[in-house]
Amino acid sequence: MDNLNARKKKVVERTVLLLALCAAAALFTLSVPLYQHYLSITYPKSNVYGTWVEQDVARYSAETFTLGPAGVSIDGGVVDTKYSFDGTYVEYQIGDKERRYLMLNESFTKMKLISQPHYQPVFHLSENVKNNIR
Known part of the structure; x- marks a missing residue:
């Protein structure tokens, strides 16, 4: 038992x-x-909508890209339809390469590319484009 x-x-x-x-x-x-x-x-993605411009380089060689509802665009062409934003990082893919940016301020107007160890440029949100999108 x-x-x-x-x-x-x-x-x-x-x-x-x-x-x-x-x-x-x-x-x-x-x-x-x-x-x-x-x-x-x-942290809605609309906080980072606009054209981002590389700083501290000659204007003609500055990298620019646009974040918007359709995704990530470079030179008018969409390179990724999905990107993530968690209040600290913006991440997206270009081909097989991941691009990761660190937000540098709380107003979401300045970020730094951190996915490339050898070159980490700072990008600013272009105010004239930002005002037209929002």
Whole structure:
């Protein structure tokens, strides 16, 4: 009789453990999209819409790109339709290369390219284009 009770107790313990593991996995699976939704509400992509211009280089050689509802555009052509913005970083892909920028101020008008270790230029949001988009 004691052996039967011990087996039943082990089955109950294992069932409770399995349910706890399933609940933890479900919670983790749901937390990622919820966090992404929170970031999209807290830091909307419209905060960084506009044309970004490389600073401290000659005007004719300055890199520029535009962030907007359609994605990332360079010289009028869309290079990526998806980009992420979490209040600290802007990230997008050009081909197989990732471009990652660090925001340098709270007004989201200045950022630094950090995905290239050898060259990290600073970009400013062009005010005349920003005013036309918003």
